[in-house]
Amino acid sequence: xxxxxxxxxxxxxxxxxxxxxxxxxxxxxxxxxxxxxxxxxxxxxxxxxxxxxxxxxxxxxxxxxxxxxxxxxxxxxxxxxxxxxxxxxxxxxxxxxxxxxxxxxxxxxxxxxxxxxxxxxxxxxxxxxxxxxxxxxxxxxxxxxxxxxxxxxxxxxxxxxxxxxxxxxxxxxxxxxxxxxxxxxxxxxxxxxxxxxxxxxxxxxxxxxxxxxxxxxxxxxxxxxxxxxxxxxxxxxxxxxxxxxxxxxx
Amino acid sequence: xxxxxxxxxxxxxxxxxxxxxxxxxxxxxxxxxxxxxxxxxxxxxxxxxxxxxxxxxxxxxxxxxxxxxxxxxxxxxxxxxxxxxxxxxxxxxxxxxxxxxxxxxxxxxxxxxxxxxxxxxxxxxxxxxxxxxxxxxxxxxxxxxxxxxxxxxxxxxxxxxxxxxxxxxxxxxxxxxxxxxxxxxxxxxxxxxxxxxxxxxxxxxxxxxxxxxxxxxxxxxxxxxxxxxxxxxxxxxxxxxxxxxxxxxxxxxxxxxxxxxxxxxxxxxxxx
Numbered sequence: 001x002x003x004x005x006x007x008x009x010x011x012x013x014x015x016x017x018x019x020x021x022x023x024x025x026x027x028x029x030x031x032x033x034x035x036x037x038x039x040x041x042x043x044x045x046x047x048x049x050x051x052x053x054x055x056x057x058x059x060x061x062x063x064x065x066x067x068x069x070x071x072x073x074x075x076x077x078x079x080x081x082x083x084x085x086x087x088x089x090x091x092x093x094x095x096x097x098x099x100x101x102x103x104x105x106x107x108x109x110x111x112x113x114x115x116x117x118x119x120x121x122x123x124x125x126x127x128x129x130x131x132x133x134x135x136x137x138x139x140x141x142x143x144x145x146x147x148x149x150x151x152x153x154x155x156x157x158x159x160x161x162x163x164x165x166x167x168x169x170x171x172x173x174x175x176x177x178x179x180x181x182x183x184x185x186x187x188x189x190x191x192x193x194x195x196x197x198x199x200x201x202x203x204x205x206x207x208x209x210x211x212x213x214x215x216x217x218x219x220x221x222x223x224x225x226x227x228x229x230x231x232x233x234x235x236x237x238x239x240x241x242x243x244x245x246x247x248x249x250x
Numbered sequence: 251x252x253x254x255x256x257x258x259x260x261x262x263x264x265x266x267x268x269x270x271x272x273x274x275x276x277x278x279x280x281x282x283x284x285x286x287x288x289x290x291x292x293x294x295x296x297x298x299x300x301x302x303x304x305x306x307x308x309x310x311x312x313x314x315x316x317x318x319x320x321x322x323x324x325x326x327x328x329x330x331x332x333x334x335x336x337x338x339x340x341x342x343x344x345x346x347x348x349x350x351x352x353x354x355x356x357x358x359x360x361x362x363x364x365x366x367x368x369x370x371x372x373x374x375x376x377x378x379x380x381x382x383x384x385x386x387x388x389x390x391x392x393x394x395x396x397x398x399x400x401x402x403x404x405x406x407x408x409x410x411x412x413x414x415x416x417x418x419x420x421x422x423x424x425x426x427x428x429x430x431x432x433x434x435x436x437x438x439x440x441x442x443x444x445x446x447x448x449x450x451x452x453x454x455x456x457x458x459x460x461x462x463x464x465x466x467x468x469x470x471x472x473x474x475x476x477x478x479x480x481x482x483x484x485x486x487x488x489x490x491x492x493x494x495x496x497x498x499x500x501x502x503x504x505x506x507x508x509x510x511x512x513x514x515x516x517x518x519x520x521x522x
Contacts (some may be wrong), residue, residue, distance in 0.1 A: 158337070163303050165338035167321040169332040169398060170354030174320040187350070190340035194384060198336065 005153055009153050010124050016229060017059035017122045022131035024230035024237075031237040032115040035244055036108050042100060044244065045107040051240070052114050061121045068117040069110060080106045125149050130224050139218060147203065162191045228240060251276050252298055252406060252437070254330070257261035258295055267293040269461040270307075275437050277405065280428065282448045282469070283441045285458035286483035289429035291441045292333075294458070298439070299328040311406075326355055339383040342393060344375060347383045351402045365401050373397040374423065388415040393423075400427065400440050406437045407431055408460030413447050425450055446471045448473065449487050449506045457482045474502040 012018075017025075036048045056065045083105045087098030125146040132142040166187045167173055173184055252275040259268040268289045272486055275281055284292045296302040297309045300316035309316045311324060332338065341347040353364045373393045378386060380423045383394055392415055400407065407428075415422050421444075428438045428451065442448060448455065448469060455472035457465040459482045465472055473479065474490050477500070485491070491517075493505040493514060505509055 063463075161332070161334070161337045164296065165332045167301065168299055168332070169351040170322045170325050170336065170402070171350075172320060172322040172354070174322070187338075187340045187400050191337055192341075195336055 009120070010126075011061055011064055013060055015059045015122070017055055017118075019227070019229070020122075020233060021224055021226050021230045022123045022127045023134065023224070024226065024233045025123060025158075026131065027234050028237045029119045031116050031241045034110055035148075035221055035241060036111045036115075039244070039248060040101070040104045040108065042104045042107060044248065045104055045111055047244075049107060049111045049114060052111075056114075056118055059116070059118070059122045064121055065114065065117050068121075069113060072109070072113050076106050079109050094115055121151070126222075129223070130220060130222070133220075134224060151199070152195075155192070159188065159192055159197055162188050164193075221231055251310075251312060251366070253308075253309070253310040254294070254297065254367070255308050257294075257297060257309060259290075260298070260303060260305045267461055268297075269303075271455065271458075271461070271463055273463065273466070274515040275406070278432060278435045279437050279458055280432055280451060280453035281437070281439045282451065282453045283439065283456045283458060284443070284448070284482065284484060285464075288460075289458040289482070290396075290461040291458055295330065295410060295439060296440055297485060298408055299324045299330050303411055304457045319512065322354065325351075326402070326405055328406045328408060329399040329402065330408040331396050331399045331410060331412065332412040333414070338395060338398070339391070342382060343380050344378045345380065346424050347394060348398050352400060354404055356400075369397045369401045372427070378472060379423070388416065389420055392416060392517060393420065396427070400431070404436070404438065408441075410441045410468055411443070411503070413442060413444045421447055445473070445485070445487050448490075453487075454508070457484070462467070464503075470504040470506055476500055476502070480492050 032048055036045055039045065056062050080102050084098065087101055088094060091098055104218070128149070129142045129146040132145065133139060154224035163173060171184055171187055173181065176184075252273075257268050257271045258266065260266045267328065271290070271294060273294075283289055283294065287441055297316065298311070299303060300309075300319060300321045303309075304316050309329060311319075314324075339347055341350060347445075348366045348369060349362050350465075352365060352422040357365070363471050370379060373396065375390065375394060375397060378390065385392065386394060392412070396409065396412060409428075412424050416424065416514060425447070428440070431490070433437050438453075440453070441452075451470045455465070455467060455469050457462055457472060457478060463482055465475065465478045473487055476486055476490075476494065479486050486494070487506055489507055489511050489514075490502055490505050493511055495498070497514065505514065
């Protein structure tokens, strides 16, 4: 579980992908995810997955990217089993279609996780915020969004500490029936939520003491600028989308 | 007995927090683990109840390897109180919070009530029985966290930074609790930066630095060894420092509090 969070955390590195404008990466992400939701045959979905690999390689984040896929292995298996069982009972027995459908759903999930992981691994929260501002989204909302992203790893760490504390008071999380284990999550979730609220209050106070919102119009130290590579990626994304739609339509 | 035998521990991110730590803690013993931030103190105590399993080496609790038991099972014997109380409260009332561990360990209803009453009284939290744990002050939360562990009467009590946010009287109360545990023949392990607190308790002191134990000795020798304290990035107790200035000699063994100092100063004053 922790691995998924790790896979969404930005890694500072020097690479052509890191240097891309978040807006062009976002277009690529939108193209990949909408295509993978639009089409559900295994071949198309596999292509959508494979096309990410060179970019992941160029960004030198292959280890973290694979980690986030590995971290979501449990969900992959879950999705596969649920889809397979549904098709099994719905179609009244084992069919090739049912199996293919379950495989597709699983690949779709992997494709989506991969695409989002690639985006977040290579985009700084600050860049993301700047990009959102460029899209005329109010700064308060941009800030809330990047702050949320920024705190994901902290919350994951905190969840670990809370689990440790409750296990130390005899809460059994390692053994027992599935339903019991689910019920035992409550003593983990309550402190986690309360800590998150506390944290946001503390953050708000700290920000206000540093004059957050004192001036209506903020200026940035860095400005986003599209480079040649960005236009290449955007052009590629659009062409790729058109090709897939074209091929799939005829 | 808790036996730590040549334990190495590396976190998943590759950081090696313990590098060959060996330590034995007997029942009835009071041990203070001290050292700079990142020395491996918390990592070490998390091995005592199996929250962490050694990368190399073994940890035995009364002869049982911590690998073979779940944390919940080990916790029945080894009670660990964490640094941040906010990481554990989830009940609606203080009373329920204290009863949580007892329910997990399957105590009877009337026994739970008896023990909760007793421990709330002892920790000075009786008037908050029906309050929400989240409305308590920092110091009260800390005492509630301790209460929620001592209530099941573990054989080994491990306290991570118990004195943070406590005023002097509350520290004295924590010392009293530790002493009464020791009198019952139980072991108490404290991780702390609070020198005054350690001087009051005069425990066995385990000094850690960079994942290793650099000294394991009784307080009157450990805390007066200026060279070793410096290695562990600790300042000596103020009285010891003062004695060093007066005597101008590094052999300060046993000079920890004002009484020890008076023993030395008196003859000097008489001489004039």
